[in-house]
Structure formats: structure tokens, C-alpha cells
Amino acid sequence: MTSTEIAPTHGYVQNRVDLALIAEMIEPNVRVLDVGCGDGELLALLARTKNVDGRGIELSQEGVNACVTRGLSVIQGDADSDLSDYPKDAFDYVILSKTIQATRNPREVLRQMQRIGKHCIVSFPNFGNWRVRLQLLLTGRMPMTKTLGHDWYDTPNIHLCTVRDFVTLCEEVGFRIDDAVSVAGNRARRVGRPGTLDNLMAEDAVLLMSRK
Numbered sequence: 001m002t003s004t005e006i007a008p009t010h011g012y013v014q015n016r017v018d019l020a021l022i023a024e025m026i027e028p029n030v031r032v033l034d035v036g037c038g039d040g041e042l043l044a045l046l047a048r049t050k051n052v053d054g055r056g057i058e059l060s061q062e063g064v065n066a067c068v069t070r071g072l073s074v075i076q077g078d079a080d081s082d083l084s085d086y087p088k089d090a091f092d093y094v095i096l097s098k099t100i101q102a103t104r105n106p107r108e109v110l111r112q113m114q115r116i117g118k119h120c121i122v123s124f125p126n127f128g129n130w131r132v133r134l135q136l137l138l139t140g141r142m143p144m145t146k147t148l149g150h151d152w153y154d155t156p157n158i159h160l161c162t163v164r165d166f167v168t169l170c171e172e173v174g175f176r177i178d179d180a181v182s183v184a185g186n187r188a189r190r191v192g193r194p195g196t197l198d199n200l201m202a203e204d205a206v207l208l209m210s211r212k
Contacts, residue, residue, distance in 0.1 A: 016041075016097075016098075017183050017186060017188060017204070018097055018098065018123035018183060018204050018206050019041065019042045019045070019097060021123070021181050021183070021188060021206045022042060022095060022097060022121050022123060022206060023042065023045055023046060023049065023050070025121055025179060025206075025208045026046060026050055026052065026093055026121070027050070027092070028050045028051050028052070029050070029051050029052070029053075030050075030052055030053070030092035030093060031052070031053045031055075031090070031091045031092045031093070032046060032052045032053065032054045032055070032091060032092065032093045032094075032095065033054075033055050033056070033057070033086070033090070033091045033093070033094045033095065033116070033117065034054065034055070034056045034057070034095045034097070035056075035057050035079050035083065035094060035095060035096045035099065035109075035113070036057070036058060036059065036079055036096060036097065036098075036099030036102075037056035037057065037058050037063065037067060037072075037074060037095075038058065038063050038066075039063055039066035039067060039070075040056060040063075040066060040067035040070045040072045040074060042095065042097065043056050043067070043070075043072050043074070044070050044072060047072070054072065054073065055073050055074070055075075055091075056072060056073065056074035056075070057074065057075055057076075057077040057079065057082060057083075058074055058075075058076060058077070059076070059077070059078055059079075060076075061076060064076045079096070079099065079103050079109050080103050080104045080105055080108070080109060083109065083112035083113065083116065084112055086112075086116040087116065088115050088116060089116065089117075089118060090116045090117075091116060091117045091118070092117065092118050092119060093117055093118070093119045093120070093121060094113040094116060094117030094119075094120045094121075095120075095121045095122075096109070096113065096120070096121070096122045096123075097121075097122075097123045098123050098124060098125065098147075098204075100122055100124050100159070101124055101125065101157040101158070101159050101160050101161065102156045102157055102158060102159075103158075103159065104158070104159075106159050106161075106169070107169060107172070107173065110122075110169065110170070110173045110175070111173055114173060114174065114175060114209075114211055118210065118211075119178070119208060119209065119210050120175070120208075120209045120210070121206065121207070121208050121209070122166075122206075122207050122209070123204060123205065123206040123207075124161065124166060124204065124205060125145075125147040125148050125157075125160070125203065125204055126162055126163050126198075126199070126202045126203060126204060126205055127148070127160040127161060127162050128162030128163055128164060128165075128199045128200065128202075129145070129200070129201070129202060129203050130200050130201065131143070131145055131203075132145060132148070145203070146203070147203050147204055148160070162199055163182075163194045163198050163199040163202055163205050164194075164196075164199045166205070166207070167193075167194055170207070170209060174211060174212050175209040175210070175211065175212065176209060176210050176211065176212045177192075177193055177194075177207055177208070177209055178208045178209060178210055179192070179207070179208040180192060180193060180194050180198075180205065180206070180207045180208070181205070181206045181207075182194060182198040182201065182202040182205055183202060183203055183204040183205065183206065184201055184202060184203050185203065194207075
């Protein structure tokens, strides 16, 4: 296992280290679906640096408009209901970056991703991080951190999980974890398979998976 400092070589990296890590995991000249693609920043990077055939699905009209302005192929849709419309093996990679915790049925979303993509990449905030645990212990209130910055009553995150929770769900769905990175601040540690230390220390996690 190695520890690597992430250099802010792209404008968004300081705020979204996970996007830089996701881009590094993707091979050039492949078909990519970015689920919950936001304003299309990752898709634009992949098109520019990896020459991918990129598609996106985004719930907000504001995000779709931003993507179209960038010249990206993005449709408005819901990860919980619209992934079933895609045929099996339609993409080489399906990406879900910091979105799974906002879905209504994370297990079904993962199953659909597994069906339509040969490889899947998911990033998510880790609710098992030691700062989260300490805040809850000391204050008795729902924690707020850099990656979990909403009050409990207005958060879009309806299914928060720990690294350990997510690894267990991957096993239940039938994913093989091919690569995993534990992120704390601007430092990233490639761990192969996340363990107890990652469940405690990671602020975010990024996992590359494929079918068993």
C-alpha cells in the first residue's frame, strides 16, 4: 500500500480529488456513462485527456444545461429509475461519483450499473471517518464535515454509509473490487481492498469494480 500526494493539476482537484482519481482509473478510447454527472466536469476531462465516448445522465435541469453548454451528450434522468433503459454491456465504464448516498435504492442502482457496464467506479463520502464518529460522540448531533456539509434536515444524502458498509454491499451484489483508493484531504492511498484503517481514516473512498 502506498501513500500519494494529489497535485492540483486541474481546476477542480482541490475540491473533488475523487474526480482526478476516477479519471486515472479509466483507459483511453472507451465508452463511459457518468451517472449523476452534475455540470459535466468529469466527462469533459475524460473527453479531453482519454478520448472517451462519453455519455451522461443528470437529474437537475441546471446540470443538464451546463453539460450541453460544454458540448457533452447528457440527458435528464434519475439513477433510481432510468438505468434499466440501457442494454447490457452498453458501456465499458459506468461512473457514480458522490451520488450513491443520494439514491433511493443504492442496491438496485449498483445492480443496474453492473448490468450495463463492464467496469464500475463509485466514489462516496465515508460516514465511518473518525471525525464523524467524534462529532457524534461529543455533540450528540448529526455530524457535518467538509464532505458532509449539510444539516440533517436539508441534506440530499438519504443513505449514508461507511467504507465497510459499501464493501459488504459490493459482495452481496456480486462485484469484484479491482482497485480502491482511500482519500483524506488531498492525500490518496491505494489500498487494493479497503480495511479497518480505511473505514476509520478515509474521508472519501473511490472503488473500481467489475463482475465476479
